Amino acid sequence: MSMNTAPNAERVHIGIFGKRNAGKSSLINAMTGQDLAIVSNIAGTTTDPVSKAMELLPLGPVVMIDTPGLDDIGALGAQRVRKAMQVMNKCDLAVVVVDASEGLTDAHTDLLARLKAKNIPHLIAMNKCDLLDAVPADTEHMRYVSAAAGTGIYALKEAIAHLVPTGDNGRRIIADLLQPNDFVVLVVPIDSAAPKGRLILPQQQTIRDILEAGATAIVCQDTELKATLKKLGQPPRMVVTDSQAFRRVSADTPDDVPLTSFSILFARYKGRLDSAVRGVTALRQLQDGDTVLISEGCTHHRQCDDIGTVKLPKWIEDYTGKSLHFEFTSGGAFPENLSPYQLIVHCGGCMLNEREMKSRIAYAEDEGVPMTNYGILISYINGILPRAVKPLGLEL
Numbered sequence: 001m002s003m004n005t006a007p008n009a010e011r012v013h014i015g016i017f018g019k020r021n022a023g024k025s026s027l028i029n030a031m032t033g034q035d036l037a038i039v040s041n042i043a044g045t046t047t048d049p050v051s052k053a054m055e056l057l058p059l060g061p062v063v064m065i066d067t068p069g070l071d072d073i074g075a076l077g078a079q080r081v082r083k084a085m086q087v088m089n090k091c092d093l094a095v096v097v098v099d100a101s102e103g104l105t106d107a108h109t110d111l112l113a114r115l116k117a118k119n120i121p122h123l124i125a126m127n128k129c130d131l132l133d134a135v136p137a138d139t140e141h142m143r144y145v146s147a148a149a150g151t152g153i154y155a156l157k158e159a160i161a162h163l164v165p166t167g168d169n170g171r172r173i174i175a176d177l178l179q180p181n182d183f184v185v186l187v188v189p190i191d192s193a194a195p196k197g198r199l200i201l202p203q204q205q206t207i208r209d210i211l212e213a214g215a216t217a218i219v220c221q222d223t224e225l226k227a228t229l230k231k232l233g234q235p236p237r238m239v240v241t242d243s244q245a246f247r248r249v250s251a252d253t254p255d256d257v258p259l260t261s262f263s264i265l266f267a268r269y270k271g272r273l274d275s276a277v278r279g280v281t282a283l284r285q286l287q288d289g290d291t292v293l294i295s296e297g298c299t300h301h302r303q304c305d306d307i308g309t310v311k312l313p314k315w316i317e318d319y320t321g322k323s324l325h326f327e328f329t330s331g332g333a334f335p336e337n338l339s340p341y342q343l344i345v346h347c348g349g350c351m352l353n354e355r356e357m358k359s360r361i362a363y364a365e366d367e368g369v370p371m372t373n374y375g376i377l378i379s380y381i382n383g384i385l386p387r388a389v390k391p392l393g394l395e396l
Helices: 024-032 074-090 106-117 153-163 201-212 222-232 243-252 262-270 273-285 307-320 354-366 374-381 385-392
Strands: 012-018 050-056 060-066 093-099 122-127 142-144 183-187 216-220 238-241 259-261 291-295 325-329 343-346 371-373
Touching (some): 012 074, 024 050, 024 060, 093 153, 122 153, 142 153, 201 262, 216 222, 243 259, 243 374, 259 262, 259 374, 259 385, 262 273, 262 374, 262 385, 273 307, 273 354, 273 371, 273 385, 291 307, 307 325, 343 374, 374 385
Parallel strands (some): 012 060, 012 093, 093 122, 183 216, 183 238
Antiparallel strands (some): 050 060
């Protein structure tokens, strides 16, 4: 990832929904002025949700998600429709594309009801308006456009931009915990699992947030922490560590210095910290043969000592003393059926936007499946969870 590129998880996610041949892909191309989506007169050209990161003026950096048609047919078509519906879990707003010559149908009515139930801001784009004898006036929630002729595209983009809430929503990774001129020590182990030549996204974003608070970020490895703290000459405002180094970093950090991890910061930033802390206590109830789902929001090359598929299962079995079954998901994959699981352990979610992360948390709660976070689990099994969440205002 370029340091100059807005991370996809921090971009506004715009879902484009509609029936086959309504012109969803053509509308994306018209709004961006680029041939980004494949266009064809054959119904069902878009067979899977396709995400494209781009700049959409006057909105700025966005992710446009082109979806399969809502009226796709057959067993395979039903799976495609289900995939389209799942896109709602990550949408900050939606554009419902309707063939203006056909008008709204029951499929659109059902879609609009789903969007309303999920509190997703949305607009209706009545496409192919150039085929109408007379074009009705736009309304607050409906715009008449023609992707082919370019009619109404600018007004549609302006309307989309106005759907996005204005102002700061108050979410910060760490800046709200700091004062100007504070020192924050970030512990970043460089091992076989560390990406060559770069820091991972949570580390990058935390450094940026520290700088925006007017504070100073000091980065070191876990092996250098003791010497770094000694050379500072004064206690830092906080130490933030990679969760895998929690045990060593906790031992090397004086008790009066607040300590947490990148993963726990992101549990607060992207989800619900209190829910994840409650969820970790399910470790004590696990029995032989229970299934634990370990879910990551990104996809990456697995190392021999990968945290998700190797280290966490070992640590969990060592802590519980139980023989457990583990399943794994990554990227956009998350099970539709959570009933087989007695616990879900999720990464910090830096590659997922806030809506998708909170959607996963809410779904697990609705299904009665405890869900926690990498950093919270690691600090819990090392007996330092109260210390790790105290800097974030949570007393245990």
